[in-house]
Amino acid sequence: MSITLEHLSFVRSKPCSVKSPDCKGPIIAHHLKAVGSGNDRKRPSYRHLSAVPLCGFHHIHIHGIGLKAFEEKYEINMFEYALSLVIENIFGRSEPFFNDQIRE
16 A cells, blocks of 8 residues: 555544534545545545545535635644644654644
């Protein structure tokens, strides 16, 4: 398995990025850099490294209001969080790299 596909599994093992009482549904690896309609998400792609974990509720919500509004509403920088997940996955850090961006 490629490192990018392994990373998707890692992302899906994490709790929702928002970590709020509103969280509902299974964790989905949401791609900040779109894979593209009709593309095979089971093929290796560098775009998988932009994935963040979102519950079903927040995944629908981010598509409804857009990335910028979502980040403002929940006070989180999703690209920094995606990077912290890559660092955690590759280097084995047990805590997020950008702790000030992650809501507890």
